[in-house]
Amino acid sequence: NYVHDSRDMVAWYASLNTFRKNHGVRGRYSIHFMYANKNLVEFNTFEGNAVGMFFMYSQGSLVQNNLVINSDGAFGIGIGLKDSSAFTIKNNTLIYNARGLLLDASPFQPNMPNVFENNQILHNTIGIQFHATQEPSVFKDNDFIGNMQIASNDTPGSKMYLNQWRGNYFDEYESFDIDKDGFGDTPFLHFIYADQLWQYHPNLQFFYGSSIFSVLNFLAKLAPFSEPVKLLQDDKPRMKPVNEQNLARG
Structure with a gap:
């Protein structure tokens, strides 16, 4: 499938296809998959769309070496999965999107x-939304x-603690590497404090980034007035980016 400057591609009830070297610009979805299994999506560029790629009720696809940029509308998504399982998503660059990744009840099957490996998740409003x-x-x-x-x-009630994190680089991580093995000596922990107010109550998103939330977060870290929520823990965070060649885009 070689489609250049396409507005929308749809793969419904379509398995075992290859989508390679497409260029999707200013569409709603560059590619929308539904009940579509074991597809290969690689070396595509999707820019300025509402959604770069969205997979629904699907299993077992490989998504690799794609660039998704500027999916930055109110519901902008680089790559989205809903009720989808056994995907491998690797070597992609997701940059300047409202959400780099959206995972909606995905995986769905026990x-x-x-698996998300060696992806560049750069300069998005939210890196991953669960x-x-x-x-x-x-x-x-x-x-x-x-x-x-x-x-x-x-x-x-989401079971965030089930997710497995290892060897990722986080620019917010602050620690040491005394043994010089390239990994931090302490885990990277990402908590939300007052942030949980806007994450659980969308009407409060208007105030995200405002000074009032900054003050509430600061106070909550000093003397928590509610139980902070741990979203992720990486026991072996990297001290340097895994893949630096794409960082010049930022």
């Missing part, structure tokens, strides 16, 4: 984790740089 997480995903060797929020969870 024992079929989605919704209704009940099964684990694996995040390894990804770079999280310049995102306003590394991760968010909009669903109380």
